[in-house]
Amino acid sequence: MSGAEQDFKKILGRWDSLAIIIGIVIGVGIFRVPAEIAKYLTSPGLTILAWLIGGLICLLGAICYAELSSSFPQTGGNYIYLRESYGPWAGFLFGWTELLVIRTGSIAAISFIFAEYLQSFLSLNGSIVKLLAISIVLALSFINILSLHHGKVVQNISTVTKTLALVVIIIFGLLSKKGDISHFSIVSNSINKGVFPLFGLALIPILWTYGGWHENTFVTGETKDHKRSLPFALIIGILVITSIYVAINLVYIYLIPMREIINSNLIALDLMRILYGEGGRKILEILVIVSCLGCINATIITGSRVTYAMAKDNSIFRYIGKIDSKYATPSRAIIIHAVWTIILIIWGTFNKLLFFTGVAVWLFFSLAVAGLFILRYKFPQIERPFKVWGYPVIPAIFILICTALFINTIVFYPVESFIGLCLMMSGIPIFIFSQRRRKRSL
Numbered sequence: 493m494s495g496a497e498q499d500f501k502k503i504l505g506r507w508d509s510l511a512i513i514i515g516i517v518i519g520v521g522i523f524r525v526p527a528e529i530a531k532y533l534t535s536p537g538l539t540i541l542a543w544l545i546g547g548l549i550c551l552l553g554a555i556c557y558a559e560l561s562s563s564f565p566q567t568g569g570n571y572i573y574l575r576e577s578y579g580p581w582a583g584f585l586f587g588w589t590e591l592l593v594i595r596t597g598s599i600a601a602i603s604f605i606f607a608e609y610l611q612s613f614l615s616l617n618g619s620i621v622k623l624l625a626i627s628i629v630l631a632l633s634f635i636n637i638l639s640l641h642h643g644k645v646v647q648n649i650s651t652v653t654k655t656l657a658l659v660v661i662i663i664f665g666l667l668s669k670k671g672d673i674s675h676f677s678i679v680s681n682s683i684n685k686g687v688f689p690l691f692g693l694a695l696i697p698i699l700w701t702y703g704g705w706h707e708n709t710f711v712t713g714e715t716k717d718h719k720r721s722l723p724f725a726l727i728i729g730i731l732v733i734t735s736i737y738v739a740i741n742l743v744y745i746y747l748i749p750m751r752e753i754i755n756s757n758l759i760a761l762d763l764m765r766i767l768y769g770e771g772g773r774k775i776l777e778i779l780v781i782v783s784c785l786g787c788i789n790a791t792i793i794t795g796s797r798v799t800y801a802m803a804k805d806n807s808i809f810r811y812i813g814k815i816d817s818k819y820a821t822p823s824r825a826i827i828i829h830a831v832w833t834i835i836l837i838i839w840g841t842f843n844k845l846l847f848f849t850g851v852a853v854w855l856f857f858s859l860a861v862a863g864l865f866i867l868r869y870k871f872p873q874i875e876r877p878f879k880v881w882g883y884p885v886i887p888a889i890f891i892l893i894c895t896a897l898f899i900n901t902i903v904f905y906p907v908e909s910f911i912g913l914c915l916m917m918s919g920i921p922i923f924i925f926s927q928r929r930r931k932r933s934l
Contacts, residue, residue: 516704547734567713568801577863587802588919606784650786
């Protein structure tokens with residue numbers, strides 16, 4: 493087992509760690525996904541229950557990750573847990589998939605949304621959307637190269653701003669008297685078609701909207717008092733996010749009937765128009781811009797740390813993983829991520845890559861939490877400042893849920909899942925080559 497992190501300065505506190513989670517999770521999904529959920533669950537009660545269950549699933553995962561992160565206080569998150577549980581190959585495949593598609597593809601996708609809303613807000617020519625997307629990637633990458641302190645300032649400001657804005661919208665929406673309590677009356681279509689299959693389908697986009705709840709574990713090595721800060725941020729973060737998601741869905745349903753939500757591709761825009769008239773469009777554009785800004789920034793911070801951790805164990809990536817002696821940041825990893833993200837933006841097919849690799853997310857979640865059982869056996873004597881409540885029941889439940897979602901994704905999207913798994917497995921020959929090169933150098 494590797495020792496504690498030595499290369500990074502301890503800059504992040506528990507509130508910074510919390511800001512990373514909220515900043516990544518509350519992105520743009522909550523402004524679009526509720527309309528998709530309504531297509532599966534036409535009952536308001538079932539819709540709210542689905543969002544609560546989504547939060548509960550993430551809370552179970554957060555409890556498991558609280559033990560992993562406090563027991564292995566190193567930068568890299570899942571990479572470290574998979575490596576220590578199963579060996580270098582598992583960690584490498586995770587890092588490879590993150591670098592190749594998932595992480596950089598996510599940044600590219602959100603950068604596009606940021607650019608589209610900024611272009612609309614400023615009434616600029618639509619032809620510069622890609623240029624705006626590239627510009628925000630370069631700007632935030634530069635800020636995070638200079639210092640994690642600068643990055644965390646951007647993160648904290650954007651997170652506080654959008655959280656307060658959402659709270660204000662929720663309060664005004666519920667007190668506006670512009671809705672109708674009858675919108676919460678039960679609609680039986682979902683029940684007639686079978687609740688459980690539709691519930692399973694609805695959870696896929698819901699859990700995508702909750703995605704990123706574990707991201708603060710990627711910067712464990714830069715977190716002060718990680719034994720308390722990480723578990724605190726993981727658990728409190730999920731509780732805050734779940735509360736906001738449930739509340740905003742209550743506002744959606746109160747102001748807009750379910751039959752209209754189903755056909756609303758821009759549900760947040762409809763909500764803002766009801767509350768603030770046509771001026772609501774500009775308010776929403778600002779909110780989405782700020783949300784994207786925080787999400788991109790936090791993803792840059794955490795993603796580069798995965799590449800850094802992978803580079804420490806693989807000689808062919810070692811150059812990438814060096815810490816800048818002047819700025820104390822993984823500047824080369826940040827640059828590599830920025831370059832590949834820009835290529836995806838220019839290429840314009842990054843959204844397909846994201847979809848193809850979605851199956852890998854549930855696979856890695858289940859493997860990481862299953863590693864709890866292995867790690868307790870392999871390292872019984874290490875300090876575990878936080879232990880999973882209800883062990884082994886909670887980890888087992890979370891693993892079963894992730895496995896079910898993994899299988900569900902393969903069943904409903906077999907071609908995309910196959911391609912995604914192939915992209916992930918393409919890292920195997922790279923790993924074999926790196927291991928052979930390492931043996932020759934010994």
